[in-house]
Amino acid sequence: MHNLSEEYKTLVSIAERTGGQPGSFGAEDVIYVVVHGNRILASHALPGVRIEAAETGDGIDARITVQAGTKVSKPVHLCFGHLAASGRQVIRSRIFLEEEASAEFQAHCIFPNAIEFLHAMEGEIHLGPGSAFSYREVHVHGPDGRIDVRPVSRVRIDEKAVYRGDFTLVEGRVGNLAIDIDVEAHGRRSRVEVTSKIYGKFDDFCQVRDIVRLTGAESTALIKARVVLKDRSQGKFLGLVDGAAPGARGHVDCTEVVQGEAKAVASPVVQASHPEAEVTHEAAIGRIADEKIQGLMAKGLSADAAIDFVVSGLLR
């Protein structure tokens, strides 16, 4: 028999330790949702924000609407997780920010005991004119086992709206990760920033596919990836910006660091479908210099701890 309060406490304590503000969950002035598997353990909304969530066979369907003109002052915390070693969780979400609304979402995906687990996030995000939306997804996995993580987002951005997406998986095993983000900035002067920070170890496989289509005039995009791979882990990064409107400007910036027998492939792709668009890219794959690792070892750190320390800075 499940003990709901224990599951709630465990998930929330990890979430608060890894980026959530202590006391956020349960606070009267904070919007939050806590889901364990396919069970909604807690949900709290505030005026101007509508949350409709339903449990499904393997996860939840959620629709969150931030109504026109609503400025959500404190981050909205979404905690999705499972304490079991195996299973699946599929979160289907539709997030809509109406005109001139703004909100910052922090998703905490917590799987501390996962050995064989599928965690899929299928998100549709629509940002109305002049809205601003920041979405930060932090994963915490256990040190052993494998987990399949499939964050898929389809984002549509209207005029002068701003989208910032930040995916971070730096604690525990990655397992198999396939990030798939597709953004269409069709509104004039819309802005996009997509960042991925990943630390792969052992035989983890990390695939990042970030695509931004700048179809709105004077829209801008920055795709940034920081991927560190060690042991026998592998990583593939594809970052594509298509400048498809007059005055559109985009940049792809990817840095991958490999240690041990890890392998990395980086493919920054820029295309200018419109003659007045400007798109640029930079990519680098390198190793952590011996002198950096040895400098820390001379302070008593093990080689692994030294690498972790360097990586913590790279992925900050």
Add this chain to the structure above:
Amino acid sequence: MLEPQMLFVKDLEVEREGNRILRGISMQVHPGEICGVLGRNGAGKSSLAYAIMGLPQYAPRKGRIWFDGEDITEWGVTERARAGITLAWQHPARYEGIQVRDYLKLSKPDAAAEDLEEALKLVQMEPFYLDRMVDKGLSGGERKRIELSSIYLMKPRLAILDEPDSGVDLLALGEVMGLFKILASGGSSVLIITHREDVAAACDRSYLMCAGKMILEGSAAAVKRYFLSQCEPCVEQMPENTGEAALNHA
């Protein structure tokens, strides 16, 4: 009278890329002593520091290293550090995204804010530097000073300082030496690698190194005198990557 040696190096030979860069080095450092190794650029001083620290690229092909009576020749860098040896690099590495505070805390994980501030004060840096990033907005001299303060926080049993005064803008020699004396008075031994005779002269005792060999050991004043009279200009300076030409000098 000095106590028995803390560090004892015997007949150390190191080869890199086919070149013998350390040639039968023997030396010792006593507890609480500030010991200098003086020599011109290319003499092999930094290689000696790396070999004592245990960098695998400088593993000796011959000779032994003892620390506190224990043979550490086969030990790795971490083991040596945990035994109490540390090294301040001539050019401290840049760690991207790391705050000075977090970097200093590596040396003393339970350090309180006042400890960190005190360590910075010793190298004439203000507390606000704790919030700065190690890789951004710091001059080479400031990074060097932070490195020295991290050594102070570690309170190692043996601190090897590779050209500790180079690039340390605004710090006078007396202030740098003052820091080493604080280290020594706290029970640390200090091994200073330097090409400056005035730095070596301020040590308790010094060695003179040339072309991968120790050519003189003695009082700091005697080593300085020899260095100034015999080594400047040094017509037999070690050519890059060989070390052959200066052998007669020894």
